[in-house]
Amino acid sequence: MDKVAIIGTAQWASAQPTSHAFYELATIVAEQALHNAGIDRGAVDAWFMGEYDLSVGRTASHMYTVPAAGGFYQDEIRIHDDGLFAAVQAFLGILSGEYEVVLVVSTGVASETCQDRLSTYSLDPFFVRPLGLTEAIANAMQAHSYRIRHSITNIEGAQRVVKSRTQAQLNANASVWAPITVSEVLNAPYAVYPLRSPEFAPYCDGACAVVMASEPVARRLGRPPIWIRGIGWANDTYHLGDKDLAHLPALEKAAEMAYHMADITDPPRQVDVAELYDVTVYHEIMASEALGLFEKGAMHQWLQEPLSTPGPAINPSGGLIGGRPAAAAGLIRLAESVGQVMGRAGRHQVDGARTAMAQSMSGWGNQRAAVMIVGR
Amino acid sequence: MQRVAVVGVGQTHFVSHRKDVMHSELCFEAVNSCLRDANLSIDDVNAIVFGVMDGFDGVDCLDRWCAGAAGGYGRPFMRINTAGATGLSTGIAAYHQVASGLSDVVLAVAEQRVSESLDAQSILNTAACPIYDRNIGGTAITLGSLPATRHMGLYGTTHAQRALVSVKNHRNACLNPFAHLRFEVTVEQVLQSRLIEWPLRLLECCPRSDGAVAVVLAGEHVARSLTDRPAWIHGAVSMADTFFYGDRPDVAYRDNLAVAARRLYRKVGICDPRKEIDVAELYSPFTSLEIMQTEALGFCSEGQGVRLVEEGVTWLEGDLPVNPSGGVLCTNPIGATGLVRMAEAALQVMGRAGEHQVNGVKTALCHGLGGVLQFQTLMVLGAEPR
Numbered sequence: 033m034d035k036v037a038i039i040g041t042a043q044w045a046s047a048q049p050t051s052h053a054f055y056e057l058a059t060i061v062a063e064q065a066l067h068n069a070g071i072d073r074g075a076v077d078a079w080f081m082g083e084y085d086l087s088v089g090r091t092a093s094h095m096y097t098v099p100a101a102g103g104f105y106q107d108e109i110r111i112h113d114d115g116l117f118a119a120v121q122a123f124l125g126i127l128s129g130e131y132e133v134v135l136v137v138s139t140g141v142a143s144e145t146c147q148d149r150l151s152t153y154s155l156d157p158f159f160v161r162p163l164g165l166t167e168a169i170a171n172a173m174q175a176h177s178y179r180i181r182h183s184i185t186n187i188e189g190a191q192r193v194v195k196s197r198t199q200a201q202l203n204a205n206a207s208v209w210a211p212i213t214v215s216e217v218l219n220a221p222y223a224v225y226p227l228r229s230p231e232f233a234p235y236c237d238g239a240c241a242v243v244m245a246s247e248p249v250a251r252r253l254g255r256p257p258i259w260i261r262g263i264g265w266a267n268d269t270y271h272l273g274d275k276d277l278a279h280l281p282a283l284e285k286a287a288e289m290a291y292h293m294a295d296i297t298d299p300p301r302q303v304d305v306a307e308l309y310d311v312t313v314y315h316e317i318m319a320s321e322a323l324g325l326f327e328k329g330a331m332h333q334w335l336q337e338p339l340s341t342p343g344p345a346i347n348p349s350g351g352l353i354g355g356r357p358a359a360a361a362g363l364i365r366l367a368e369s370v371g372q373v374m375g376r377a378g379r380h381q382v383d384g385a386r387t388a389m390a391q392s393m394s395g396w397g398n399q400r401a402a403v404m405i406v407g408r
Numbered sequence: 409m410q411r412v413a414v415v416g417v418g419q420t421h422f423v424s425h426r427k428d429v430m431h432s433e434l435c436f437e438a439v440n441s442c443l444r445d446a447n448l449s450i451d452d453v454n455a456i457v458f459g460v461m462d463g464f465d466g467v468d469c470l471d472r473w474c475a476g477a478a479g480g481y482g483r484p485f486m487r488i489n490t491a492g493a494t495g496l497s498t499g500i501a502a503y504h505q506v507a508s509g510l511s512d513v514v515l516a517v518a519e520q521r522v523s524e525s526l527d528a529q530s531i532l533n534t535a536a537c538p539i540y541d542r543n544i545g546g547t548a549i550t551l552g553s554l555p556a557t558r559h560m561g562l563y564g565t566t567h568a569q570r571a572l573v574s575v576k577n578h579r580n581a582c583l584n585p586f587a588h589l590r591f592e593v594t595v596e597q598v599l600q601s602r603l604i605e606w607p608l609r610l611l612e613c614c615p616r617s618d619g620a621v622a623v624v625l626a627g628e629h630v631a632r633s634l635t636d637r638p639a640w641i642h643g644a645v646s647m648a649d650t651f652f653y654g655d656r657p658d659v660a661y662r663d664n665l666a667v668a669a670r671r672l673y674r675k676v677g678i679c680d681p682r683k684e685i686d687v688a689e690l691y692s693p694f695t696s697l698e699i700m701q702t703e704a705l706g707f708c709s710e711g712q713g714v715r716l717v718e719e720g721v722t723w724l725e726g727d728l729p730v731n732p733s734g735g736v737l738c739t740n741p742i743g744a745t746g747l748v749r750m751a752e753a754a755l756q757v758m759g760r761a762g763e764h765q766v767n768g769v770k771t772a773l774c775h776g777l778g779g780v781l782q783f784q785t786l787m788v789l790g791a792e793p794r
Contacts (some may be wrong), residue, residue, distance in 0.1 A: 056785075121501055124504050128504040154467060267475050270472050
């Protein structure tokens with residue numbers, strides 16, 4: 033199989049509602065990513081956008097973001113899902129031989145609308161929408177069910193929040209830097225019972241862009257490229273009543289596919305860094321287990337000393353607890369993974385990271401998942 | 409990298425309002441009929457690509473609800489939305505997935521229930537910038553009427569000439585069992601129908617339809633084992649233009665489609681589109697657009713689009729039939745429409761289009777259109793692999 037490289041990335045995030053129009057963020061990250069890749073707009077064959085419509089309150093929002101990201105008189109496609117799915121489709125676009133260089137762009141301006149309220153509109157209007165379920169409630173149900181299954185206490189959850197916030201303080205691209213203590217978490221108001229607000233990833237405004245290139249182009253640029261070693265993506269059932277909430281089966285499938293492609297047989301030893309889609313702190317643990325980085329339920333013992341967890345470094349960037357810019361959150365996981373294996377992650381750099389993994393999820397009870405493994 | 413062919417298609421009957429089924433059931437109908445057509449079971453499918461445009465269906469991110477019905481349970485699943493161009497973008501994404509060699513069989517599914525929105529135009533208007541554009545009240549119909557007026561001014565196109573496009577397409581739709589509007593019209597009826605937005609009259613505008621479509625694509629090895637007459641994909645392009653309408657060189661919009669077409673023709677080795685293309689399925693929701701699209705696609709020179717329809721070239725019996733299925737003028741399930749074009753083009757190449765089959769089709773062109781005439785998607789299918 034041909035190889036595909038990542039030759040540049042850029043991130044932008046803000047905890048305060050941005051004064052930029054949402055499509056201006058696309059310009060900012062696209063320009064920066066192309067600059068970092070050392071190529072100009074004319075070298076790009078296709079634009080792959082990863083964005084949701086309703087989160088910016090209009091239909092067909094990519095009508096603005098594609099041209100704003102520089103996509104003019106060239107190929108374009110918009111994946112209406114988290115940005116990491118757009119990265120998967122972009123990878124396939126290069127493998128198909130259709131494109132040499134592509135730009136993946138994802139913007140998420142959560143401040144435009146009430147994200148959790150909007151999530152109810154993706155429920156079917158007959159059976160589930162009248163229940164008043166929101167995405168946060170579904171995520172809390174999953175988290176709670178996982179907590180019960182593995183006897184995880186609220187103190188251990190709070191320690192996990194402290195860990196993520198501590199890491200986020202080292203990440204210049206995080207949008208939530210404020211430190212927090214275990215007792216502050218335990219005394220914070222409930223967001224959705226039994227989860228308190230710091231246990232949820234806070235929505236913020238942000239964007240991310242990633243430049244991918246075919247092997248010949250990447251080698252011509254003369255810098256050591258970062259290779260995409262494996263991808264996986266999968267979908268599970270839609271109705272929450274149809275699944276075991278304490279598991280992430282779509283992610284398990286996606287991981288299996290990605291590991292197979294990357295020839296990874298022993299994930300805990302072969303993966304150095306994992307950037308996970310932790311919509312709640314418990315989803316970070318569930319995802320690590322679904323990815324086979326820890327045995328199911330075995331991570332429990334490491335919760336007491338979260339910073340000294342053995343095995344792969346989990347969310348050194350602070351993950352989504354450091355900020356969740358809607359659809360851009362997953363693509364940022366990829367940019368972070370690339371930064372780690374390039375050795376350019378900054379203050380949260382993991383020593384000797386050679387193989388990193390980005391992961392994202394979307395939908396009800398995290399119905400859908402994508403995984404991308406990158407390495408030197 | 410591998411060659412890719414369409415090996416089966418499935419469509420639901422397109423109607424104003426499918427009251428008897430839910431969204432997921434509608435999707436299931438198209439998928440089942442497609443798999444039956446290709447003689448495949450869902451277990452043979454490696455991945456699903458799903459297209460729908462948000463806003464019309466009364467459900468946001470409809471892909472989540474329909475994923476299971478589309479066969480997406482436990483499988484790789486990719487959701488596409490490129491506005492009106494969604495359908496063909498879905499087909500192109502599936503094409504790339506198979507061409508990559510990572511999958512051998514990929515199912516492209518698209519669905520739309522425009523009936524779930526009380527007024528499709530008010531939803532389309534939310535796409536406009538709330539500060540500069542939304543208040544002028546522009547709709548998708550404006551995108552047909554402005555170029556129509558421009559064409560009249562530039563080339564002296566008459567109402568009666570445009571009406572001929574409607575007469576042709578309605579006649580074709582009568583031969584297509586899946587079409588939404590299946591009745592014949594005369595030039596007089598078109599000219600006397602209600603004025604919608606000058607100069608376009610009711611019978612020059614598309615309906616809003618409910619329905620779903622599925623197309624199954626396979627790599628060369630699998631395609632040859634399934635059928636001796638697949639529709640080979642020769643190539644595809646998509647094209648993004650600026651959003652702001654005032655930034656375009658001309659409201660007759662031929663620039664972006666003409667550039668996209670030239671790029672595609674170069675890619676697939678077409679030198680004379682008028683001679684080498686045997687049939688075209690275009691995203692033409694208004695009579696005016698079909699005329700201008702045939703010009704931009706190089707079927708004739710600029711301003712001569714009306715001649716093609718007057719001289720019978722684009723009629724079913726003509727030299728280069730355009731929209732033999734009745735086209736978008738008679739059926740428009742917005743986000744699914746582009747994939748219907750691809751399905752119809754494939755049927756023509758496979759020689760299975762039924763009563764609206766064009767004789768001896770070797771090469772077919774299909775087209776999708778989205779945004780403010782902003783996104784153009786094109787694909788060429790052929791009877792022989794390229």
